[in-house]
Amino acid sequence: MHVSPSDAPRVPRHVSSLRAKLLIALAGDPTGMAPYVRAIADGDDAGYFVENGPAWTVHAGMGTLVAGIRALLLQALHPGALAGVHDWSRYREDPIGRLTGTVRWVITLTYGSKTQADQETARVGRFHQRVKGTYRGGDGTERTYTAEQTDLVRWVHLAFTDAFLASHEAYGGTIPGGPDAYVADWATAGRLMRVVDPPTTRAALRAELDGFVERGALRRDERVDDVVRFLRRPPFRGTMGLAYRVLFAAAVATIPPHLRRLLGVRRWPLPVVTATRLILKTTERALGSGPRAQDMARLRLRRLAEQR
Structure with a gap:
């Protein structure tokens, strides 16, 4: 049975309120059915990623809440990538908007049709064409950057892949085919973003990450400290604020x-793993059983199967 938006189960009012807040943060819509999520049910192809495959599984897991924080922390270590965020992103003024923009890209590529994924990639690419400036490299020299620069795009892909893999291994379940299968699967997203020969095994992924460290390409400065301070305590209040602090600690761990x-x-x-699993389980209950992006993708896949 497939869940349609009108079939979404009713939940108690206090949980519904928390669910709405979570879905606004994650999908930009209190129902979780933002227009781009609804559009996943449309399209005339199966998409880039196999149903219930590694990317589907990892990106549907609650560990993604930890992974998002971890990815931003790691990405900040590359001064070129950080300069792009500092100079062009509105993450301070609109942290939810920045988060939902990233979530939209991940969800669309993972569960959408190839046409929808290509359109989303082009949307991100058009923004990246405007992102350029200067930064001080790990060796202290001043350099120019663009968001399409090879090593910057590569670092962002590596940091993202490692963050989602490590977080799922720590706080999620099993991955179909294992860790290497996820790295190889998500390498497709790297290629769509023009990453040349992205790693396809966990060992190769970790070796490339270590290579950035060994080459001195990463550095910590006042901008990194500023990002860490912000990510440690973003403007979330009440229960969400307390839960976020634990998720930040989980990402660091x-x-x-x-x-x-x-x-x-x-x-x-403190026992961060136990606290994190409790929060993720509570969040999962608050979000309920659907509808979700993968439900929309399954509607598309079933429709295409019936048309054959």
Whole structure:
């Protein structure tokens, strides 16, 4: 049975309110059915990623809430990538908008048709064409950057892939085919963003991340400290604010020690894994059973199967 928007189960008012807040943060819509999510049911092809495959599984897991924070922390370590965010992003004025924009890209590529995914990639690409400026590299020299620069795009892809893989391994379930299958699957997204020969195994992914460190391409400065401070305590209030603090600690706990030292963050001495699993389970209950992006994708896939 497939869930349609009108079939969404009713939940108690206090949970519904929390659900609406979570869905606004994640999908930009209190129902979770933003126009781009509804559009996933349309389209005339199966998309880039196999139903219930590695990318579908990882990106549907609650560990993505931890992964998003972890990816932003790691991306901040590359001074070129950070300069682009600092100079062009409105993450301080509109952190929810920045978050939902990233979520839209991930969800569309993972569950949408190839046509929809290509349109979303082009939308992001048009914005990236405007992103350019200067930054001080890891060796202290001043350099120019564009959002399409090879090493910057590569670092963002590596940081994203590693964040979602590590977070799912720590706080999610199993991955069909294992970790290597997810890295290979999500390499498709890297190619769509013009990453040349992205890694296709976990070992290759980790080796490339370490290579950036060994080459001195990463650095910590006042901008990194500023981003860390903001990510540690963004403007979330009440229950969401408390839960977010735990998720931030959970993200830090999955980062290797040498990168934690570079970021200037430390692990909580408290049982963060237990607290995180409790929060993720509570969040999962608050969100309910659907409808979700993958439900919309299944509607498209069933329709296409019936048309054959």
